[in-house]
Amino acid sequence: MANILKIEHLFKNYGSVEILKDINVEIEQGDFLVLVGPSGCGKSTLLNCIAGLEPITGGSLHIGGQDMTAVSPKDRDIAMVFQSYALYPTMTVAKNITFGMKVRGVDQATQDKKLAHVAQQLQIENLLKRKPGQLSGGQRQRVAMGRALVRDPKLFLFDEPLSNLDAKLRVEMRTEIKQLHQRLGASMVYVTHDQIEAMTLATKIVVMKGGVIQQIGTPAEIYNRPANLFVADFMGSPAMNLIPAKARANGSGTDIQIAQDRGDPIVLTDTKNRDLPEDVILGVRPEDIGDAAMRSGAHMQEAECLIDIVEPAGADTYAVMQLGGKHVTARLHSETNAAPGNAQRLAFDLGKVSYFAPDTGLRLN
Amino acid sequence: MADLSVSAASPAGQSQTGKIALRWSLYTLLCLFALFYLLPLFVMITTSLKSLDEIRTGDLISLPREVTFDAWRTAWSGACTGIQCEGVRPYFWNSVLIAIPGVAISTLLGAMNGYVVAQWRFRGANIIFSLMLFGCFIPFQVVLLPMARVLGMMGIAGTIPGLIFVHVIYGLGFTTLFFRNYYVSIPADLTKAAKVDGAGFFRIFWSIFLPLSLPIIVVTVIWQFTQIWNDFLFGVSFSQAGTQPVTVALNNIVNSTTGVKEYNVDMAAAIIAALPTLLVYVVAGKYFVRGLTAGSVKG
Ligand SMILES: Nc1ncnc2c1ncn2[C@@H]1O[C@H](COP(=O)(O)OP(=O)(O)OP(=O)(O)O)[C@@H](O)[C@H]1O
Ligand SMILES: [Mg+2]
Numbered sequence: 001m002a003n004i005l006k007i008e009h010l011f012k013n014y015g016s017v018e019i020l021k022d023i024n025v026e027i028e029q030g031d032f033l034v035l036v037g038p039s040g041c042g043k044s045t046l047l048n049c050i051a052g053l054e055p056i057t058g059g060s061l062h063i064g065g066q067d068m069t070a071v072s073p074k075d076r077d078i079a080m081v082f083q084s085y086a087l088y089p090t091m092t093v094a095k096n097i098t099f100g101m102k103v104r105g106v107d108q109a110t111q112d113k114k115l116a117h118v119a120q121q122l123q124i125e126n127l128l129k130r131k132p133g134q135l136s137g138g139q140r141q142r143v144a145m146g147r148a149l150v151r152d153p154k155l156f157l158f159d160e161p162l163s164n165l166d167a168k169l170r171v172e173m174r175t176e177i178k179q180l181h182q183r184l185g186a187s188m189v190y191v192t193h194d195q196i197e198a199m200t201l202a203t204k205i206v207v208m209k210g211g212v213i214q215q216i217g218t219p220a221e222i223y224n225r226p227a228n229l230f231v232a233d234f235m236g237s238p239a240m241n242l243i244p245a246k247a248r249a250n251g252s253g254t255d256i257q258i259a260q261d262r263g264d265p266i267v268l269t270d271t272k273n274r275d276l277p278e279d280v281i282l283g284v285r286p287e288d289i290g291d292a293a294m295r296s297g298a299h300m301q302e303a304e305c306l307i308d309i310v311e312p313a314g315a316d317t318y319a320v321m322q323l324g325g326k327h328v329t330a331r332l333h334s335e336t337n338a339a340p341g342n343a344q345r346l347a348f349d350l351g352k353v354s355y356f357a358p359d360t361g362l363r364l365n
Numbered sequence: 366m367a368d369l370s371v372s373a374a375s376p377a378g379q380s381q382t383g384k385i386a387l388r389w390s391l392y393t394l395l396c397l398f399a400l401f402y403l404l405p406l407f408v409m410i411t412t413s414l415k416s417l418d419e420i421r422t423g424d425l426i427s428l429p430r431e432v433t434f435d436a437w438r439t440a441w442s443g444a445c446t447g448i449q450c451e452g453v454r455p456y457f458w459n460s461v462l463i464a465i466p467g468v469a470i471s472t473l474l475g476a477m478n479g480y481v482v483a484q485w486r487f488r489g490a491n492i493i494f495s496l497m498l499f500g501c502f503i504p505f506q507v508v509l510l511p512m513a514r515v516l517g518m519m520g521i522a523g524t525i526p527g528l529i530f531v532h533v534i535y536g537l538g539f540t541t542l543f544f545r546n547y548y549v550s551i552p553a554d555l556t557k558a559a560k561v562d563g564a565g566f567f568r569i570f571w572s573i574f575l576p577l578s579l580p581i582i583v584v585t586v587i588w589q590f591t592q593i594w595n596d597f598l599f600g601v602s603f604s605q606a607g608t609q610p611v612t613v614a615l616n617n618i619v620n621s622t623t624g625v626k627e628y629n630v631d632m633a634a635a636i637i638a639a640l641p642t643l644l645v646y647v648v649a650g651k652y653f654v655r656g657l658t659a660g661s662v663k664g
Contacts, residue, residue, distance in 0.1 A: 046479060048557070053560060053561070068622070072560075073557075073560045073561045074560065074561065074562070076564035078561065080557070080561045081562065082554040082555070082557065082558055084552055084554045086554035086555050086558035087558075088555065088558075088559070088572075088573050089577060090573070090576035090577055091576075099559075099564070100561075100563055101560035103562055103564045103568060104563050147558075147562075
């Protein structure tokens, strides 16, 4: 089976401004690829290039094994859901959904059958006679999905389809989209700037910044082994702690020394990673720092830390302290006895940490 | 008005009578203005219903003692516009024959131009649009001679199609401007979605943009109809004996009478000539205001 989508060395300029630089992406049948990145990094532009709505400046783009460079959007066998939904305001919901088929000259019986099927799938049967202006945000979103689904294309493109919905509805629709993907086994490219959406939906994530791909990988890879400081900081909430530290080789492993604002520096011994340069940035996720009394494991290293702030958040309690001149967040059990101003014995899981070079920002381990 | 009544009602000290007085003075003022503006129309209508004798002896703003429609009949089918004495009727139909295709063609072309300039941003779209805008501000007088030559070369000088052509060309700048400004507020995603759905240039225009355009179509039609119907300069320059529009005929009636000036006939003819534009405003005026203020379209 050929790749559904294959992008090689794609460049895109607007005038003299380079928006996308050397993009290389491949997805296979059934993949759910999520493009994630901060606002303005070129996600929509890339999606528009895939759809053929914007010409590409350089490189190649294949869909289903065919070169798409000179193929118009309508012949690319794709369907797209826009951030603004872009429903046709003067047409009823039913007409919105069947417009594509009508343009392509599909016969009325087939149109009706497909419309009924999609309406039932998305539970919008009772809305079919309404105009988009008479729908709520969530209902519009469903109609926009319906317009894409009814086409049954090789590739679905979604441009931030949930960003206009309120938080609760967004979570619901997220689940629904995921179910839809699993049921249809369809290939999708999905743009978002919400990293949680990316983590929950994707089989494969592409993290972008300033028109350059930072990392491509499964959600677990991106989360556990971020390729650079940007990805480490961008993915995960609360963000990964990035602590300046000194590494010194010691027989079996490496001593990691972190300055504390008050009190002695703490020293952790990493037995897994060796050959680190002297200056490193230690990346450790909040959930990999816990109460020493409640955590144990092969790579656990304990240290006394001065807690500045304690923030109970229901299931967890976040403790904030100053390490290496940075605010560091630890995710503690809700029954922790940590208190602001007190020292607390914390365990750092060095089996899961990342090291980055301070100058290049690249991953070291 | 709403603001006034709200702010007047809110302080407890303000009395009900004060509020009523305010309202009455406001209405009185408005009525005075309305009267002032309606006075010319009043004089025209009353004069047109009087006999010549009465006009000569009576007061300008008095009501007719004896209502007679003779002047209207003469204006419509008997008044002399030079050597012919057929009234304004044939010229009225000339105007209709010029205005209706002129309005329809310039509106349709304007819609199409606006759609292209606003939604299919090709290279140089802005320059072309600026040039068309510039065309709006060229005074009529400047184009008279070149236009006469062009009409001559096309072989439609002095004909009704010739006049339609002139009005379409001259109106295009305005109609394009109207539609362009209306269409830029329509999100580009709509066009993109339609492209992905498989629709082409004309299909998108026809199925998506035109149905959205009723308010701006009304504005354009009113504007163009008023322009074309009331036009005198092009009408007098580019027409010949059988093809003059009603404005030219009116001028001829008023200016070519020898001897006694038939004010009643002149007034009746003027009202007849103005009637269609009045009618258009009455029928579509509501949409006119709405269309001028309408902007974005929520998807
Ligand atoms: N038509 C255009 N002409 C010139 N520059 C453009 C054009 N469209 C987008 N850009 C620029 O390209 C860059 C990427 O835009 P894009 O819309 O792809 O960002 P995005 O990642 O989708 O952001 P968001 O999350 O805000 O939607 C931006 O800096 C934007 O200013
Ligand atoms: Mg975007």
